[in-house]
Amino acid sequence: MAALVNRQILLKSRPVGAPGLGNFELVQRPAPEPGDGEVLMRTRYLSLDPYMRGRMSAAKSYAKPVEVGEPMVGGTVSEIIASRNANFAVGDIVLGFGGWQDYALSGGAGLRKLDPAAAPVTTALGILGMPGMTAYVGLLEIGQPSSGETVAVAAASGAVGSVVGQIAKIKGCRAVGVAGGPEKCRYVVEQLGFDACVDHRADDFVRQLEAACPAGIDVYFENVGGAVQQAVWPLLNDFARIPVCGLIAQYNATTPMAGPDMFSVLRKRLTLRGFIVSDFAAKQADFLRDAGAWVRSGRLKYREDVIDGLENAPAAFLGLLQGKNFGKLLVKVS
C-alpha cells in the first residue's frame, strides 16, 4: 500500500480556563501499518463530546488525560482498509475509538461491526451509542422516574438531553427541557415532544422554569451545572433524584464551583449520584434493544449536527462547549 498521509489533531497544550484553537495542532504523519492481529481503520465520522474537555486536563479523573503531543481521543465510525485480524475484513464499518485523525490502528478489542442496512452508521455515535446509552442508564437506573413525575434536563436539544426527555415521555413523565435560544426550545417541544422547554438565556429564565414545573421536579438529569443547577435546586421535590452526568457549564472554571447546599440534600432527602456510562456496561443489550425499537417506531427522534472536515474539529469542539451545536455533533472525516 502506498504511504497514506494521516492528519492528526494533537493536544498541543493544556488549557487554563476555556480552551482555544491554540491548544490544538494539526500535523501530518505517515499512516501506520497494521501488525499481526491488527486492522487499519480510516475514520469516516468522529464524535465530539463534552467529556473530551476533561481529557485535555491533567486533573485526576476516571480516565487518564490525553498527553500533550498526542492525538485527541474520541469515538469514531471507521472503515477497515487493511486487516491482519481474522475477525475483520476490508470494507467492514466499525464503531471504535480512533481519535481525531484520519487513520488509526486497532487490535480489534472494543471494535463493534456496524450494519449500515440496519441503521445509519452515525447513530452508533449518538442515539444508539454512548450519548444515547448515557441518557438511558442515567435516567432509568439512577433517576428511576415514575409515571406522572416531572423530569427536568438541560442541554435538552443535545445528544444526551434530547434522549433523556424523550425516554421520560415514554415512561409517562412530564419532560421539561432547558436549552439555549428559542430555536432549540421550539425543536425540543415541537419535534421531540417535551412538555415544555425553557431558554436559559431569557431574562426571566428562573421564573419561566418555575412556571414550567408546577408540581416541582422529581428527577433532575444534571449535565450542565452552573446557573441551571442553581435555578433547578429550589424546585426539587422531596426524594428527588439527581443523576450527575456532566457539568459542562463548569468545565472551564479555573477554581472549583461550590456544590449545592447540603441542607436541601438532607431536608428534601435528595439522592445525587455521579456516573459514567461505562459503569453500566451490563445494560448495553437492554439499551440497544429498547432504543433500537424506539428509534424504529419513531418514538425516539434525533438530530445530528455534522461538520465537514477533520481540520474543523477543534473549532466545532469549542463551539460545543459554548452550546453552539444543535443536535449530536459529528465530524465527517472521509
Add this chain to the structure above:
Amino acid sequence: MAALVNRQILLKSRPVGAPGLGNFELVQRPAPEPGDGEVLMRTRYLSLDPYMRGRMSAAKSYAKPVEVGEPMVGGTVSEIIASRNANFAVGDIVLGFGGWQDYALSGGAGLRKLDPAAAPVTTALGILGMPGMTAYVGLLEIGQPSSGETVAVAAASGAVGSVVGQIAKIKGCRAVGVAGGPEKCRYVVEQLGFDACVDHRADDFVRQLEAACPAGIDVYFENVGGAVQQAVWPLLNDFARIPVCGLIAQYNATTPMAGPDMFSVLRKRLTLRGFIVSDFAAKQADFLRDAGAWVRSGRLKYREDVIDGLENAPAAFLGLLQGKNFGKLLVKVS
C-alpha cells in the same frame, strides 16, 4: 386528682445563629386532664437530639417547626398516670413524644409500651430507639458497606455515630471515627472497638485522618458537615456512598454553607443521599431484632449522658450543639 403543676420549656424566640438560653422559657401551668381515649403521661426521661435545632427555626423542612410560645418537642420515656384509653393502664411505661415538659397528653397513637425487664427503658431513646435506628438504616440501607471497606463517621462517641462504627465493625469493615478531644477518641477505640478515632480539634487533624484511612473511605456517614466534611472529601474512593443524616456543625450558620465540589461527585461517581429515620419505618422490626441481639450479646455498646432536672434541658441542649455531651444525651425529668 389534685391539680398537678406542669413545668414546660417553651420556645420563647427563634434563634439567629447559635441559640442561647434566652430562646427558651420555663413556665408552670396546670397539667391537663385526659379526655375520652386519652392518657396522661408523666415524663421520666426526655431525649435531647440535634434535630431539635431544626425545629427551632421557621425554615421549611421535613417537619413543621415548633411555634414560638409552644413547648419544645422531643421523644420521652413516660409513665402513664391516668388513663381513659383501654390500651394503656396506669403504671405502664411508654415511649412517646411528650416534649420538654413534666406531663403530656396522648391519644395513644405512636405510643409504644416498654418492658423494663427486657432492657433499661432509657435505651428506647438511644441505642434501641431513634438514634440507633438512624445509624442502622443510614449505614446499611444507604451506605451499603461491604466487608473490608472503610467506614468513616464523625461525632463517633455520640448516639448515632457510635452505633454506625460498631455496626460497621460487625459487618467486617474498618471503622474510623472522628470525635472532639482525646478522651472521646480513646473511648471510641478502646470501648467501642473502632479501628481508629481522630480528634478533629488536633492541629494536624487532616493529616491524622488521612493516616487513619490508608485505603481511602468507602462510606462516609455524614452527620456533622463543616470542617470534617471538607477533610473527608479528598479521601473518598470511587463509588463511595454518603448517607446524609445531619449537619450539626452547620446548624447555626446564618448563611448556607456551600456543598462539596460537584466534580468529585461526577468523577468519583459518588452517591449522596439525605434521609431521616422515618423514611425507613418499614425497617423497624429488623432494627429491633438485630440491635436488640447485638446489645444483649455485648457487640453493641452504648453510653448515656444523663442530666438531672427538666430545668437543665436548655443548657444541656446548647452543650449538645457544641459537642459537650459524651454519649446519648438524656434528661432525667422524674
